[in-house]
Amino acid sequence: MSHILLLIDHPENRRLLAEWLQKRYQVTLADSKEALHQPFDLGMIDGPALSRLSKEVQTRKAAERPRFLPFILAVSRPDVNLFKQHLWESVDELIIHPVDQVELQVRIEVLLRSRQFSSELKLRNDDLEAYSQALMHDLRAPVRAVGSFAKLLVEEQKEKLDERGKHHLDRIQSVAEQAWDMIDALLNFSRLERKEITLRTVRLDSVIESCLRDLQEEIEAANAQVVIQGDLVPIQADTTLLKMALTDLLSNAIKYVSPGTRPHVILSTSMMPPRCRIQIQDNGIGISSENQRRIFSPFVRLHSVEEYPGIGLGLSTVQKVVEMMGGQAGVESVSDRGSLFWIELGLGNEEKHGN
Secondary structure (H helix, E strand, C coil): ECCCCCCCCCCCHHHHCCCCCCCCEEEEEEECHHHHHHHHHEEEEEEHHHHHHHHHHHHHHHHHHCCCCEEEEEHHHHHHHCCCCCCCCCCCCCCEEEECCHHHHHHHHHHHHHHHCCCHHHHHHHHHHHHHHHHHHHHHHHHHHHHHHHHHHHHHHHHHCCCCHHHHHHHHHHHHHHHHHHHHHHHHHHHHHCCCCCCECCHHHHHHHHHHHHCCHHHHHHHHHEECCCCCCCECCCHHHHHHHHHHHHHHHHHHCCCCCCCCEEEEEEEEECCCEEEECCCCCCCHHHHHHHHCCCCCCCCCCCCCCCCCCHHHHHHHHHCCCCCCCEEECCCCCCCCEEEEEEHHHHHHHHC
């Protein structure tokens, strides 16, 4: 039986609703925020209660994600305008009383069905994730064994092999390393959804400095030139996720250039209140228009591993972590004329208020 939580301050409305709902559902009457911590499938709230508990309702809904936890706001017609601002951050349906009982039951049933579907989908996704995690962990053992035996052959038998045999042995080691890197990348990619996100005001200059330190060897090996332009304003982000996205984009800008070309990378920002756009321009090989949407999908590679190493998860990771922070990512590019990758995230609190 579905469980409905009634957060109705008006005593008579609470009594009438409870009497009617209890014929079909399990009902809990509540008048404090503590009730929001208990399990329930749908909340019904009136105007005065929403004024007191809007933040708590939003927090409870966020804690349920990706499951859908619906709330219905019941108000009189004169009070509707009082709750327009940020209304849909807290509630999913609005009813104006007096309301027809049949109409009310239809709305409740639709929301409860959506709740059930989201719960079933979460269970299936959890099962699929558990299966994929177990599969990837199980794959580690044979890949490790192949790599270990290939290493032993190199150490003990390589001198006995002809050039063809040595070539095949080198290929075995290379493929084993690629498989190991792919398993690690898949595990890290699948764990992203479970990461706890902490959005706060982050100093962009500090994050970029950290990214460049991590990429120092790569920059020096390619003799790359990295230029920072624009005001590095504070933004709203999760520091770990932002660093992950920028590191991937900077690394790609250094890597995907024509042979013999010195990488030239420009990182710039532009204000688009209430957002900030971070742009990474390169002088690389570029991307054709028909491939620009595909490259953000997992495992899409436009070039062979021999040309440009990788497994095709970098840009899909960038898009995923940026969307997890409530932002957007995209690209503008022309084949053989370089690319401009960009991400947009909210401005930090002080920038929003013009400080």
